[in-house]
Amino acid sequence: MIVWAGGAQRALVLAAALFVLTFLLAYAAGTAAAGVWMKGPAAGEAARFWTPARMRAAKPLEVGEEGGRAARIVEGGHGEPRRIPPLAARPGEFGDDFVEVPDPTAPGFAVHGVLFVDLGFFGYGRCSGTAVRSPNRSVVITAAHCIHSGSRFGRWYRSRAAFVPAYRFGQRPFGIFPVRWVDTTKEWRDSGSENFDVGAMVVGRNESGKALTEAVGGTGIAWNLKPQQTFDVHGYPAEPPFDGETQRLCAGTRFLGHDPNSFIVPGPLNLAVTCQLNGGASGGGWMIEGGETLNSVTDYGYFDEASPAYGSYFGKEVARLYGRAGAVR
Numbered sequence: 001m002i003v004w005a006g007g008a009q010r011a012l013v014l015a016a017a018l019f020v021l022t023f024l025l026a027y028a029a030g031t032a033a034a035g036v037w038m039k040g041p042a043a044g045e046a047a048r049f050w051t052p053a054r055m056r057a058a059k060p061l062e063v064g065e066e067g068g069r070a071a072r073i074v075e076g077g078h079g080e081p082r083r084i085p086p087l088a089a090r091p092g093e094f095g096d097d098f099v100e101v102p103d104p105t106a107p108g109f110a111v112h113g114v115l116f117v118d119l120g121f122f123g124y125g126r127c128s129g130t131a132v133r134s135p136n137r138s139v140v141i142t143a144a145h146c147i148h149s150g151s152r153f154g155r156w157y158r159s160r161a162a163f164v165p166a167y168r169f170g171q172r173p174f175g176i177f178p179v180r181w182v183d184t185t186k187e188w189r190d191s192g193s194e195n196f197d198v199g200a201m202v203v204g205r206n207e208s209g210k211a212l213t214e215a216v217g218g219t220g221i222a223w224n225l226k227p228q229q230t231f232d233v234h235g236y237p238a239e240p241p242f243d244g245e246t247q248r249l250c251a252g253t254r255f256l257g258h259d260p261n262s263f264i265v266p267g268p269l270n271l272a273v274t275c276q277l278n279g280g281a282s283g284g285g286w287m288i289e290g291g292e293t294l295n296s297v298t299d300y301g302y303f304d305e306a307s308p309a310y311g312s313y314f315g316k317e318v319a320r321l322y323g324r325a326g327a328v329r
Contacts, residue, residue, distance in 0.1 A: 034324055035183040038158045043207045046162045046178040050116055052170025056245070058116050058126035060238050060279030061157065063145045063194065063300050098237060098277050101247040104166040105173050108291050110216040112234040112247055113165035115142055115179075115201070115283065117157045126244065128235040129163060129201070130285030130294055133218035134326035136202065137211040138177075141221070141322070142283030143297050143312075144184035144199040150192025158182055163203050165216045167236065169245045174215045175206030181328050185317040187267070195267045197299045197312045199283070200325035219285065220293040221322060223314040228255050232291050233275045233309065235284025235298055242278065250275035250309075259310050268313035271296055275309040286311050 041049065101109050111131040119125050127146035132139050140163050149155050161179035164172050179201045187196035203212050212218070231253050238244025253273035262270040273286070277298065286296035296311035312318070 034186070035181055035328070036156055036158065037181050038161065038179055040158070040161060040178045040180065040204075043176055043178055043205060046160065047172070047176045047207055049118075049160055050162055050164070050176060054124055055114070055116055055126075055164070055167070055170055058124035058238075058244075060244075061117070061125040061127050061146050061282065062279055063150070063197070063282075098233075098235075098242075098248040098250050098275060098281075101234075101249050104168050104247040107217065109234075109247060110166045110174065111219050112285055113140075113163055114167040114236050114244075115140070115146055116160075116162050116164065117147075118160035119157065120159065125157060126236070126238060126280055127282045128280065128284035128298070130234070130297070131163075131165060131212050131216055131218050132221045132294055132322070133213060134322070136326055136328055137213040137218070138180075138202050138204070138328075139218075139322070139325045140177075140201040140203060140212070141285070141294060141297060142199050142201065143299055144188040144197045145299075146283045147182045147199045147201065148184050148189060150188055152190060154189065154192065156182060161201070163201065163212070165212070166247070167245075168247070175208060175210070177203035177206050177212050180204050181325070183321060183324055185321050187317060191265075193265045193267065194299055194310075195262055195265050195270055195312065196317055198297060198314070198318050198321060200321050202325055202328040219287065220289075221314075222288070222293050222295050223319045223322075224316065225288075225295060225314070227258075227269075227271055227313060229288045229295060230254050231271075231273055231286040231288060231296065231311075233273060233277070233284065233286050233298065233311075235277055235281030237277045238280025239278040242280070244280045248277070248281070250277070256308055259308075262310075268315040268317075270299060271311045271313055272308040273311070277301060277309050281309075 129142035
């Protein structure tokens with residue numbers, strides 16, 4: 001027997017259908033926006049392209065005008081503390097506190113390296129990054145502005161992108177790892193908020209066929225911890241008085257507080273430490289627990305004065321980002 005619905009019932013059914021359709025469209029849009037695959041070169045081709053001369057010519061990628069302090073208000077917060085344990089590897093003047101690492105291939109240092117990207121007409125860009133333990137053995141954590149310019153109308157930096165761990169004077173002691181996939185926190189892609197300036201990359205195997213953490217190991221990673229930590233800040237600063245050719249370290253830097261501008265945008269407030277660094281160090285890892293656990297990355301600083309360096313707080317959005325990157329196959 002067929003029963004015809006009345007006007008009120010039809011309206012209710014139509015409203016429910018529209019709600020379900022809207023949810024499905026929003027879910028699909030959010031899924032599509034999460035992560036971008038890259039048609040990059042194989043490791044051998046990447047090694048041929050990224051000559052020492054091109055790597056030296058790369059300029060620091062910095063926070064653009066599209067994001068940062070002009071960003072709209074977004075939400076964020078803390079949750080339950082979580083840790084992923086580390087993984088051991090197989091086999092006076094400005095910047096004085098950012099000392100050179102004598103041997104970047106040593107355990108605890110080889111996980112840090114340089115991200116290079118081809119910007120076409122605009123030359124070559126660079127940032128710092130850190131290899132972390134992950135299910136796919138291939139995740140690098142960096143700053144979001146190193147791979148995406150920020151906000152809904154931002155663009156991805158992904159042409160010929162490659163990661164070189166333990167880089168030093170044009171040398172690639174562990175080879176080169178072409179970038180296969182990139183993503184940032186959702187809030188960075190939505191608004192360009194510096195409070196969420198964290199990105200992730202999944203890299204392919206090097207010229208010898210090794211996965212990243214097989215070659216250099218991977219740090220642990222932690223989120224939702226209290227901000228009051230003591231950090232070892234790593235990076236490859238590339239502006240004077242630095243040249244980007246050596247890994248640098250500010251050891252045992254204590255949490256100082258937050259940038260006042262961080263309060264403009266609600267969410268996890270950023271972290272300030274005493275470390276005089278500059279362009280190129282963006283995305284460099286902030287390590288805790290004896291250098292074993294990644295807990296922030298360099299975001300920005302006010303380099304015209306002796307000011308702190310600022311890094312992003314690792315909260316629940318970073319945990320989601322890490323989960324998405326680790327699930328890439």
